[in-house]
Amino acid sequence: MSASAKFSTKVQSDLGSYVYLYIDPRNDKLFYVGKGRANRCFAHLRTDDGSEKAKILRELHATGKKPQIEILRYGLTDDEASLVESCVIDLLDLEKLTNKVRGKHWRRGPRGSVEDIRVTLEARPVTITDPVILINIAQLYRPGMSAPELYDSTRHAWKVNPDRHPAKHALAIHGGIVREVYQIACWFPAGTTYRTNDQHGERRHDADPTRFEFVGHLAEPEIRKRYLHKSVERYFKPGAQNPIKYIKC
Missing domain, CATH: 3.40.1440 (GIY-YIG endonuclease)
Structure with a gap:
């Protein structure tokens, strides 16, 4: 600062x-x-x-x-x-x-x-025009968290059907605001990929066949600029419990 x-x-x-x-x-x-x-x-x-x-x-x-x-x-x-x-x-x-x-x-x-x-x-409402998956990370989010922490909190692990809803991008949501935008490379069963904070490639013990996690990277600049720090609150109904929302898929 x-x-x-x-x-x-x-x-x-x-x-x-x-x-x-x-x-x-x-x-x-x-x-x-x-x-x-x-x-x-x-x-x-x-x-x-x-x-x-x-x-x-x-x-x-x-x-x-x-x-x-x-x-x-x-x-x-x-x-x-x-x-x-x-x-x-x-x-x-x-x-x-x-x-x-x-x-x-x-x-x-x-x-x-x-x-x-x-x-x-400063967040302004945005109209989503791309096939995306909104992921409300709720309590997993905290101000000041590192980029790797935010990435892992967003990508793991959700009850989704990647084949039915082939979203190209994932938006990390907290408080109705887009905290980051990722391009999805591929989905895997939960617990089968390494997290960014794994130091020695230890085997994970949180595998869950009913959930999935994605591997990806930051979205291309144009897409990221379009949605980052914008409000998508209107896409979630008040009191909605499902943290996942598909748009344009």
Whole structure:
């Protein structure tokens, strides 16, 4: 996250007042809690007030690292944000944070990285014109997960019929938004292919003849640009339990 990072005007409007967190990537520890509007969460990247917070930021900069910035709650009033900030500081113990003072004093928008929040609020509806399979990875998704983790969470393992619905691309869906787009090379019985995090080619023990997994790669740029970070929420009925949805197949 660069010092010049900022939210678009639309995202700023949708965020309202929010509470944000600074996390040290060296140990995954929270070291600062703040509240604000617009681009307040990025302001600390450009200032050095001699505080403990600034000291940690200098150390990170010296090693080529950046703090992980997360939005804890958004869509709040100023008073609600002040209350949330104060409660978080009290709960986590002020001495363990770099905040100089306690906050001035529920949930609208869920916690997520600033990039994830940006994607969520900027997502625009898209009309799918290609034969694809939408895969809602639900609880398997988490903000900041690596590309290999997202790939494995998307491709494995689903109750599908590859012969009946020959989709060319798979869209990883979370929260009604396309998180990644893959081109499907081939489907295999679940548990019969190696995952990307297999270090020594160990034999897997999660084979399931009733499910399938695909092997593939990132979609070609044109297709990926068409769907990545777009909203496909309208393709899923409210309360739908099936994580799989075929479009144009």
